[in-house]
Amino acid sequence: MIVNETNKANPTASEVDASLRVPLLALFGGAAVWLVVGSVLALIASIKFHAPDFLADCPLLTYGRVQPAADDALLYGFCIPAGLGVMLWLFAHLGQVPLRGAIVPAVAANLWHLGVFIGLAAILLGDSTGFAWLEFPRAGSVLLFFAYLLLALWATMNFAGRRERALYPSHWFLVAALFWFPWIYSTANLLLVAWPVRGVVQAVIGWWFADNLVFVWLALVGIGAAFYFLPKYAGRPLQGYYLALYAFWLLILFGSWCGIPLGAPVPAWLPSISSFAAMMTLVSVLSVGVIMCKTLCGGKKCATLGGPYCFIRFGLGSFLISALMFIAMACPKFNLLTQSTWFGPAQTQLQLYGFFAMTMFGAIYHLLPRVVGFEWPFPRLARLQFWLSMAGVVLLVVPLAVGGVVQGIKLNNPGVAFLDAAQATLFWFRFSTTGLLLMLVGNLLFALNIFGLTTVWKFALVKKAIAMVKAPLEIAEVKA
Amino acid sequence: MKNGCYIFLAAFIALGGSWLGLVYGPVHQLGGAKQTMVLNSSDTYPLQRPGDAALGLQVYRANGCAACHTRKVRQTGMACNVELMNAGKNPVAVTNLISSLSLTNLTKEEADQVAGQITSAGGKSEIHIVATGPDIARGWGMRQSVAEDYLYDAPVQLGSLRAGPDLANIGVRAPDANWQLTHLYAPTGEVKGSTMPPFRYLFELRKTGGTPSPEALQFPKDFALPDGYEVVPTPEAKQLAAYLLSLRANAPLYNAPISP
Amino acid sequence: MSDESKSCSCQSPEGEPSAVRSTMPMWIIVITLVLVFLGAVYFDRYGGWFDRQVYGPYTSAYQLEEYQPKSGAAAAAAQGKRVYESVCGVCHGPDGLGKPGQAPPLAGSEWVNTKGFDRLAHIPLTGLNGPMQVEGKDWSLSMAPMGAALSDADLAAVLTYIRNSWGNKAGEVTTDDVKAVRAALGARPQPINGGQLKAMPE
Numbered sequence: 052m053i054v055n056e057t058n059k060a061n062p063t064a065s066e067v068d069a070s071l072r073v074p075l076l077a078l079f080g081g082a083a084v085w086l087v088v089g090s091v092l093a094l095i096a097s098i099k100f101h102a103p104d105f106l107a108d109c110p111l112l113t114y115g116r117v118q119p120a121a122d123d124a125l126l127y128g129f130c131i132p133a134g135l136g137v138m139l140w141l142f143a144h145l146g147q148v149p150l151r152g153a154i155v156p157a158v159a160a161n162l163w164h165l166g167v168f169i170g171l172a173a174i175l176l177g178d179s180t181g182f183a184w185l186e187f188p189r190a191g192s193v194l195l196f197f198a199y200l201l202l203a204l205w206a207t208m209n210f211a212g213r214r215e216r217a218l219y220p221s222h223w224f225l226v227a228a229l230f231w232f233p234w235i236y237s238t239a240n241l242l243l244v245a246w247p248v249r250g251v252v253q254a255v256i257g258w259w260f261a262d263n264l265v266f267v268w269l270a271l272v273g274i275g276a277a278f279y280f281l282p283k284y285a286g287r288p289l290q291g292y293y294l295a296l297y298a299f300w301l302l303i304l305f306g307s308w309c310g311i312p313l314g315a316p317v318p319a320w321l322p323s324i325s326s327f328a329a330m331m332t333l334v335s336v337l338s339v340g341v342i343m344c345k346t347l348c349g350g351k352k353c354a355t356l357g358g359p360y361c362f363i364r365f366g367l368g369s370f371l372i373s374a375l376m377f378i379a380m381a382c383p384k385f386n387l388l389t390q391s392t393w394f395g396p397a398q399t400q401l402q403l404y405g406f407f408a409m410t411m412f413g414a415i416y417h418l419l420p421r422v423v424g425f426e427w428p429f430p431r432l433a434r435l436q437f438w439l440s441m442a443g444v445v446l447l448v449v450p451l452a453v454g455g456v457v458q459g460i461k462l463n464n465p466g467v468a469f470l471d472a473a474q475a476t477l478f479w480f481r482f483s484t485t486g487l488l489l490m491l492v493g494n495l496l497f498a499l500n501i502f503g504l505t506t507v508w509k510f511a512l513v514k515k516a517i518a519m520v521k522a523p524l525e526i527a528e529v530k531a
Numbered sequence: 532m533k534n535g536c537y538i539f540l541a542a543f544i545a546l547g548g549s550w551l552g553l554v555y556g557p558v559h560q561l562g563g564a565k566q567t568m569v570l571n572s573s574d575t576y577p578l579q580r581p582g583d584a585a586l587g588l589q590v591y592r593a594n595g596c597a598a599c600h601t602r603k604v605r606q607t608g609m610a611c612n613v614e615l616m617n618a619g620k621n622p623v624a625v626t627n628l629i630s631s632l633s634l635t636n637l638t639k640e641e642a643d644q645v646a647g648q649i650t651s652a653g654g655k656s657e658i659h660i661v662a663t664g665p666d667i668a669r670g671w672g673m674r675q676s677v678a679e680d681y682l683y684d685a686p687v688q689l690g691s692l693r694a695g696p697d698l699a700n701i702g703v704r705a706p707d708a709n710w711q712l713t714h715l716y717a718p719t720g721e722v723k724g725s726t727m728p729p730f731r732y733l734f735e736l737r738k739t740g741g742t743p744s745p746e747a748l749q750f751p752k753d754f755a756l757p758d759g760y761e762v763v764p765t766p767e768a769k770q771l772a773a774y775l776l777s778l779r780a781n782a783p784l785y786n787a788p789i790s791p
Numbered sequence: 792m793s794d795e796s797k798s799c800s801c802q803s804p805e806g807e808p809s810a811v812r813s814t815m816p817m818w819i820i821v822i823t824l825v826l827v828f829l830g831a832v833y834f835d836r837y838g839g840w841f842d843r844q845v846y847g848p849y850t851s852a853y854q855l856e857e858y859q860p861k862s863g864a865a866a867a868a869a870q871g872k873r874v875y876e877s878v879c880g881v882c883h884g885p886d887g888l889g890k891p892g893q894a895p896p897l898a899g900s901e902w903v904n905t906k907g908f909d910r911l912a913h914i915p916l917t918g919l920n921g922p923m924q925v926e927g928k929d930w931s932l933s934m935a936p937m938g939a940a941l942s943d944a945d946l947a948a949v950l951t952y953i954r955n956s957w958g959n960k961a962g963e964v965t966t967d968d969v970k971a972v973r974a975a976l977g978a979r980p981q982p983i984n985g986g987q988l989k990a991m992p993e
Contacts, residue, residue, distance in 0.1 A: 103719070177593035181592035251681040292812040293813070307548070320834075334826060675846060785855075
């Protein structure tokens with residue numbers, strides 16, 4: 052690498068990117084591992100529906116442990132670290148200030164992955180807390196919390212010290228996301244795991260936490276990233292500063308109140324407020340849709356098929372659909388049909404993978420070569436991943452959603468035996484399991500690229516180190 | 532917004548608002564919940580689970596049963612049925628009156644009217660309140676689940692998916708410990724075509740000694756065990772079965788009123 | 792992926808994006824306001840107004856109370872209370888204390904706490920023209936025959952309710968009792984006055 056003799060007060064873009072190298076490789080590398088692990092676990096869980104005896108004698112792999120582990124591996128193992136990495140890059144890049152003291156975020160990233168490992172192991176060993184999306188016991192969750200705090204602190208310091216002071220819409224979403232997670236995570240862990248509150252209010256807090264993490268936090272980071280990459284690739288400015296502001300405000304104001312399902316065993320005001328909030332969140336989703344359409348229309352048509360642009364567009368489109376599914380589930384009539392059916396998991400998977408993971412793939416495929424300084428070792432595999440992941444998500448979500456509606460119709464008919472309703476969904480599961488398989492292959496390709504890039508970089512480092520060790524000897528010999 | 536501080540403030544207000552409304556509010560309103568009285572009775576509800584059942588809740592949690600089973604009965608409506616208790620001094624008139632009226636699935640006003648008519652004719656009637664809804668019709672419960680049903684649960688695991696039937700009243704539907712255990716060991720033995728995984732690791736398959744163990748599971752006739760073997764539940768399996776047997780939520784309460 | 796960057800400049804876009812400060816589409820604001828209104832209506836109807844005991848599908852504490860299973864005496868008392876609140880309570884007050892110039896009190900009234908029911912039953916069936924003394928005070932008002940339109944069962948229930956509420960402790964009035972009084976009065980009874988009432992046996 053050529054030593055940069057530019058003015059220290061004006062770091063170049065490549066300097067900024069280079070400062071993020073170690074933390075981002077730590078974050079994304081671990082994220083890629085958990086992505087593959089999560090896919091494998093999800094596939095195992097899905098196969099168990101077709102063959103209940105599959106791996107049934109291993110208590111670590113019983114469905115009730117493997118399914119939550121798969122979900123948590125995807126959310127905590129991949130989504131949140133990838134989101135944090137993209138956030139760090141966006142802050143540094145938009146603010147044009149390199150990340151100082153990058154060793155701390157790198158250590159924090161490893162702490163996070165250690166926490167995820169402990170948490171997943173705990174779930175598989177039977178030590179889960181029992182709360183959806185909060186299964187990691189204290190050992191894991193404390194690590195996650197402090198790792199996040201460190202990363203958020205570094206991101207905040209970078210944001211506060213930015214050279215380019217003007218704020219771009221993505222900033223709002225990302226800064227809010229930095230603040231969001233510690234509050235909800237600590238509240239949920241304190242009130243549910245450390246000093247549990249009594250009775251059904253545990254479920255209320257659990258729903259509040261799940262909504263704020265899986266819906267609001269992911270939406271904030273995903274939309275924040277998408278609002279950066281979409282105009283960049285479309286070659287047009289983001290269509291609607293004020294509309295984006297409106298979408299942001301409505302999302303955080305009302306999105307945080309959704310989550311209590313209708314018909315829950317809690318006083319009627321709680322589900323009613325959640326339904327009301329879901330209706331208002333519809334406006335935020337519509338606004339994002341309008342922004343997306345307006346920014347894309349008339350934008351540059353040419354794009355590498357399967358490149359980051361495709362990922363981002365698919366991701367944001369999936370956000371619109373999954374958010375609409377989420378809001379539909381809060382409508383009384385539709386809720387009667389789909390509550391407690393497979394429609395819920397279908398919506399969650401679309402949100403986690405179809406929206407957030409795909410957006411992160413697009414962002415990572417764009418930014419990591421700039422950060423590491425090398426191109427992707429397998430660019431064609433990266434494009435192949437888009438098709439595999441997209442096909443996988445569609446094959447997973449659509450049949451699952453349809454199966455959920457079918458199940459709901461049958462369950463609402465007291466004349467239909469429960470077993471018939473359960474059997475009816477098995478047909479749709481065949482497609483979903485295939486989808487999971489495709490997603491697993493796609494994720495493997497992603498991991499391959501990440502590790503290939505890491506290896507290329509490390510190899511170059513080693514080569515440079517060897518060169519540095521060798522070079523002075525020659526001069527000394529010459530001098531002598 | 533020009534300033535990072537404003538974004539922080541916006542996020543603080545939004546999240547603080549939802550924290551107040553969905554965390555602080557419910558904790559304030561429901562967190563100090565106490566036992567309540569069963570309607571028209573001096574029994575308190577709920578009762579603490581006995582030791583094995585309380586441990587069984589932890590086995591339920593550790594094996595992630597809530598991933599497939601919910602524990603909440605939903606009610607979508609309520610109805611009144613009028614029942615004649617006493618034909619009074621004029622049985623013919625009362626009987627004629629009843630045959631001309633609809634006595635089931637009425638609203639409260641209609642039921643009051645009908646009851647008033649019966650009283651005027653000299654008879655005595657009683658109004659029975661029932662819960663209605665697909666869950667109720669399916670026999671999963673007689674009333675909806677309310678906060679009091681989860682008072683002594685730690686953690687509260689309502690479940691969110693019905694890959695398997697709802698368990699709120701499984702202790703009423705399947706009160707036999709042996710059935711619960713054999714179903715856990717081999718679900719397809721008890722329910723043909725079930726997609727529930729077998730929990731064989733909660734049991735011990737061992738050679739029958741001189742006399743069969745009193746705890747050995749009694750399987751249905753068409754379920755074949757290898758000759759000379761018996762299945763004995765581990766303590767965990769027994770605790771889980773005890774927990775499942777303790778799941779009953781049919782007691783009429785003030786906030787889930789049904790006639791006893 | 793950058794091997795194609797030389798041919799298509801959109802592949803590695805440089806330059807940071809910007810946001811256009813265009814005006815917001817008005818229809819989004821309209822939709823927001825419509826949804827706020829609809830949501831408020833929905834919450835008003837189904838939210839149970841933050842009551843701790845009201846779970847869906849019950850929509851109010853009142854409805855929950857209505858649907859409590861009541862047996863025998865409790866049911867009759869509930870019926871009597873309902874009739875009272877809709878017919879008598881308007882003038883005599885929800886607590887039976889009456890209002891000067893409007894209606895005399897029923898709580899502790901000697902006209903209510905009688906051994907028999909005959910005299911009392913006349914009042915709602917015929918109507919009453921003052922003057923009369925109630926609990927030591929003079930009242931000179933007139934009351935319409937409010938009970939004439941009620942069924943026997945309803946009137947019996949409300950009289951029983953009045954005789955057993957607010958400290959009153961008198962016996963119940965059955966449907967047959969009311970029927971008998973009505974039959975004795977005939978088709979269109981004249982309003983009774985205070986003197987006639989006093990003269991009647993209890």
